[in-house]
Amino acid sequence: MQIIEYWSDVEFKGKIQASVAPENPNDLVNFGTVNALLEGFDYKDAVFASAPSNINLNAPGSIIGGVTMTLANSRFIAANQSDNTENGLYNWNGASVPATRTADASTGSELRNAIVTVASGSGNNDDGVTYRQITQSVTIGTSAIIWQVHGSGVPDASETTAGKVQRATLAELESGTDTAKYVTPSILASWSGRRRSVTTNPFGDGTNTIFVITHTLTDINPSVEVIRNSGNRDTVGVFTERLSNTSIRLTFASTAVPPVNGFVAKLLA
Numbered sequence: 001m002q003i004i005e006y007w008s009d010v011e012f013k014g015k016i017q018a019s020v021a022p023e024n025p026n027d028l029v030n031f032g033t034v035n036a037l038l039e040g041f042d043y044k045d046a047v048f049a050s051a052p053s054n055i056n057l058n059a060p061g062s063i064i065g066g067v068t069m070t071l072a073n074s075r076f077i078a079a080n081q082s083d084n085t086e087n088g089l090y091n092w093n094g095a096s097v098p099a100t101r102t103a104d105a106s107t108g109s110e111l112r113n114a115i116v117t118v119a120s121g122s123g124n125n126d127d128g129v130t131y132r133q134i135t136q137s138v139t140i141g142t143s144a145i146i147w148q149v150h151g152s153g154v155p156d157a158s159e160t161t162a163g164k165v166q167r168a169t170l171a172e173l174e175s176g177t178d179t180a181k182y183v184t185p186s187i188l189a190s191w192s193g194r195r196r197s198v199t200t201n202p203f204g205d206g207t208n209t210i211f212v213i214t215h216t217l218t219d220i221n222p223s224v225e226v227i228r229n230s231g232n233r234d235t236v237g238v239f240t241e242r243l244s245n246t247s248i249r250l251t252f253a254s255t256a257v258p259p260v261n262g263f264v265a266k267l268l269a
Contacts, residue, residue, distance in 0.1 A: 041132065042112065044104050046119040047075040047089060050129070054082045062095040067120050069095075075102055077116060079131060079147035087145040089116060101140075108138035115150060200265045202229050204258030211258075212249045219269035220245040226265050236263070 049067035051060075055078060062069055064076050069092045076099075081087050088111065090099040105111055114133040132150040135143055168181035173191050188194060196217055203211050215222070224240045227233055239251040250265065252258055 041115040042110070044089060044102075044114055044116040045075065046117045047077045048092075048119055049074070049076040050118045050131075051076060051078045051080060053080050057081075057086060057090065058098045059096045060090075060092060060099050064092070065118075077118065077131060077147065084144045084146065085141055087147055089114075106140070108140055108143065111138045111145060112136060195268065197266060197268045200267070202261035202264050204229075204260055204262035206257065206260050209252040209254055209257055210249065212243070212247055213265055214247045215267050216246070217267055217269045218245050222248075222267040222269040224248060224250075224265055224267055226250060226263055229262055229264050 049064040049069065051064050055061070055064065057078065060069075060076075067076075069076070072091075072093055074092045075089060076092055077089055078099075079087050089102040089105040091102055092099055105114055105116075111133050113136075115130060117130045118128065130150040131147040134146050134148055137143065138145060166181045168178060168183050168187060170187055170190055172178050172181060173183055173187055174193075196219075198215050198217060200213050200215065203213065220242055222242070226236050226238050226240075228236060236256075241249040241251070243249055248265070248267070
């Protein structure tokens with residue numbers, strides 16, 4: 001006997017409810033789940049430190065991820081516990097006191113799509129790293145809580161590789177050996193090896209041959225070049241005296257009286 005199946009459109013007058021969060025590609029999705037996805041990530045307050053490996057949450061010690069914990073309720077992230085159900089955001093309550101989950105990440109719903117940034121860290125280079133919790137349906141104490149670096153894949157910068165960099169200190173600039181850090185104008189302004197120059201306003205009055213010129217280099221031994229202010233702008237020889245770290249005296253030959261605004265001086269230190 002041949003069985004023929006006929007399908008037609010079906011109209012539902014009521015509602016179909018899905019009471020659990022979907023876990024598989026073909027699971028029914030409820031409105032709450034869709035709404036949560038539309039709202040996007042759940043950004044949490046930054047944590048003070050990040051544990052680079054498994055720690056004893058009942059007695060976390062006073063140093064986490066290279067950061068010395070001194071204030072009770074300082075937040076930290078444990079993302080690498082041997083028992084991944086323990087992973088999460090915690091308050092540090094003391095070196096020998098059990099850590100407790102933070103108030104904003106103590107339930108499964110609060111951990112869904114949670115995003116958190118590490119505000120400091122040295123032992124595992126986590127300063128500025130952002131983590132995302134990727135398990136969509138969490139039951140505290142039962143579910144695996146998985147944190148991944150959010151926006152990973154940016155390497156450290158080098159002379160041949162584009163990437164993230166750190167700001168150099170003045171000591172690092174003076175040593176001149178670090179190839180992976182950038183220099184700010186404020187640091188560069190304090191560098192002992194910087195070269196500074198100023199060009200004076202035009203001088204000369206058609207009468208005098210001696211001129212005292214002030215400058216802003218604050219260097220008692222600047223090199224001085226006197227340049228003609230017109231024509232081929234050649235360099236001329238004058239007798240130069242460095243009177244102080246902000247002034248020089250230029251003496252022209254008695255037969256070479258500078259014309260009005262006939263010269264400028266370029267100082268280099």
